Amino acid sequence: xxxxxxISKSFGDQKVLEDINLTFEVGKTNLIIGRSGAGKTVLLxxxxxxxxxxxxxxxxxxxxxxxLDKKRIRxxxxxxxxxxxxxxxFDSMTIEExxxxxxxxxxxxxxxxxxxxxxxxxxxxxxxxxxxxFPSQLSGGMQKRVGIARAIVLEPKYLFCDEPNxxxxxKTSLVIDxxxxxxxxxxxxxxxxxxxxxxxxxxxxxKIALLHDGRLAxxxxxEEVLTSKNEILQSFVFASPFxxxxxxLHVE
Amino acid sequence: xxxxxxxxxxxxxxxxxxxxxxxxxxxGSLIIVILISxxxxxxxxxxxxxxxxxxxxxxxxxxxxxxxITIIELAPTITCLVLAGKVGSNMAAEIGGMxxxxxxxxxxxxGVNTSAFLVMPKIFASVSVVPxxxxxxxxxxxxxxFIAAVPTGLFTGAEYVEGIRAFFEPWxxxxxxxxxxxxxxxxxxxxxxxxxFVSGGSIELGKASTTAVVMSNIAILIADYVIAVVLTx
Numbered sequence: 001x002x003x004x005x006x007i008s009k010s011f012g013d014q015k016v017l018e019d020i021n022l023t024f025e026v027g028k029t030n031l032i033i034g035r036s037g038a039g040k041t042v043l044l045x046x047x048x049x050x051x052x053x054x055x056x057x058x059x060x061x062x063x064x065x066x067x068l069d070k071k072r073i074r075x076x077x078x079x080x081x082x083x084x085x086x087x088x089x090f091d092s093m094t095i096e097e098x099x100x101x102x103x104x105x106x107x108x109x110x111x112x113x114x115x116x117x118x119x120x121x122x123x124x125x126x127x128x129x130x131x132x133x134f135p136s137q138l139s140g141g142m143q144k145r146v147g148i149a150r151a152i153v154l155e156p157k158y159l160f161c162d163e164p165n166x167x168x169x170x171k172t173s174l175v176i177d178x179x180x181x182x183x184x185x186x187x188x189x190x191x192x193x194x195x196x197x198x199x200x201x202x203x204x205x206x207k208i209a210l211l212h213d214g215r216l217a218x219x220x221x222x223e224e225v226l227t228s229k230n231e232i233l234q235s236f237v238f239a240s241p242f243x244x245x246x247x248x249l250h251v252e
Numbered sequence: 253x254x255x256x257x258x259x260x261x262x263x264x265x266x267x268x269x270x271x272x273x274x275x276x277x278x279x280g281s282l283i284i285v286i287l288i289s290x291x292x293x294x295x296x297x298x299x300x301x302x303x304x305x306x307x308x309x310x311x312x313x314x315x316x317x318x319x320x321i322t323i324i325e326l327a328p329t330i331t332c333l334v335l336a337g338k339v340g341s342n343m344a345a346e347i348g349g350m351x352x353x354x355x356x357x358x359x360x361x362x363g364v365n366t367s368a369f370l371v372m373p374k375i376f377a378s379v380s381v382v383p384x385x386x387x388x389x390x391x392x393x394x395x396x397x398f399i400a401a402v403p404t405g406l407f408t409g410a411e412y413v414e415g416i417r418a419f420f421e422p423w424x425x426x427x428x429x430x431x432x433x434x435x436x437x438x439x440x441x442x443x444x445x446x447x448x449f450v451s452g453g454s455i456e457l458g459k460a461s462t463t464a465v466v467m468s469n470i471a472i473l474i475a476d477y478v479i480a481v482v483l484t485x
Contacts, residue, residue, distance in 0.1 A: 088358035
């Protein structure tokens with residue numbers, strides 16, 4: 001479980017986040033949604049410790065993450081996997097080397113054990129025959145799956161995904177969403193996804209937090225999205241007339 | 253700097269990265285260093301011969317002057333100024349590109365001490381390979397002077413060899429290696445710093461590379477003066 005307590009963040013005079021209180025639960029896909037510029041990415045970067053909050057506390061289970069020194073932050077981070085918006089795969093390494101990198105860095109496994117684990121992770125994300133390829137030789141969707149494979153290779157307790165569907169077609173987006181959801185349930189990990197993809201919200205949103213102008217505007221789950229009277233949520237999720245009709249039909 | 257020289261998470265990975273950097277810096281720069289040193293020696297021999305021509309100074313002095321100027325000043329300084337342009341800009345661009353593509357963030361989140369993993373191998377590689385390149389440059393420069401001047405009749409081979417062997421001070425070689433070591437550290441440290449803290453897009457990355465080269469060159473020239481004062485006083 002990860003908990004954000006009274007998190008605020010400013011860059012100079014500009015307030016980006018204000019008094020965010022959120023709990024991200026274990027074994028669930030926790031979604032942070034909101035318009036561009038709402039503060040989603042900043043919140044995610046604060047949660048993983050890439051930005052320090054201006055005020056507030058981040059708890060990883062019962063550990064005060066914001067009070068840790070760099071060495072102990074690194075200890076926690078070894079339990080963290082992250083899928084980046086641009087995948088952040090190392091261009092000069094093959095897919096095998098990319099996925100193996102965290103194991104090379106932090107484990108004493110034999111070459112065979114590492115290869116077995118790489119193969120397992122790639123199979124888990126439905127990728128075959130890509131070991132010796134380079135990231136540039138794969139499609140966007142395949143790169144995202146390699147990113148997921150690398151994120152889960154050390155069996156993380158916490159998984160962060162920044163816009164996992166950006167730049168993907170709707171069908172591939174669904175595949176990625178299902179994959180992340182299945183891994184979350186199967187490994188019982190705390191997954192936090194930063195998205196503005198409405199398919200993701202309605203498919204895998206076990207818990208959803210809506211950010212608006214740096215504040216927490218709404219919290220709930222995918223079922224409650226349909227029935228909520230929150231105007232900010234309704235105008236964000238059902239932005240198009242078509243979606244409004246779909247919602248009305250569903251509610252009727 | 254303390255972060256950079258902290259204990260590695262995995263010695264084997266750091267060693268592998270250091271070897272890769274040594275190859276990039278050493279083998280990757282060998283041709284340009286040989287080319288520049290050859291012409292540096294050749295030009296020096298021709299110009300010193302021209303300067304001393306018609307005077308009462310023995311001709312073997314050309315060899316002696318070429319040797320000492322090369323070892324004390326030109327081999328370490330010119331080689332490192334060239335390496336700051338070639339290797340330094342490459343280091344800044346490599347690390348800066350990783351920053352922009354979120355590779356550094358990805359490593360940080362994995363728990364890697366990125367300032368150590370990305371910078372320490374480059375500094376170690378630089379301070380160990382640059383002195384070797386400078387030694388090669390000194391040797392090639394002295395040979396370049398021979399190749400340019402002896403066949404054209406500026407002086408005989410025997411005169412040149414006599415000059416090369418005259419008044420030899422091993423201290424000068426020590427000074428050359430001190431300069432090479434310090435310049436190697438300067439060019440790697442400044443270039444990595446510029447790349448690591450780059451922000452923005454491709455224009456900023458280009459500026460960081462340029463700044464890395466300019467700052468390294470200035471720092472090398474200042475260090476050159478300081479070392480010269482300290483080691484010759």
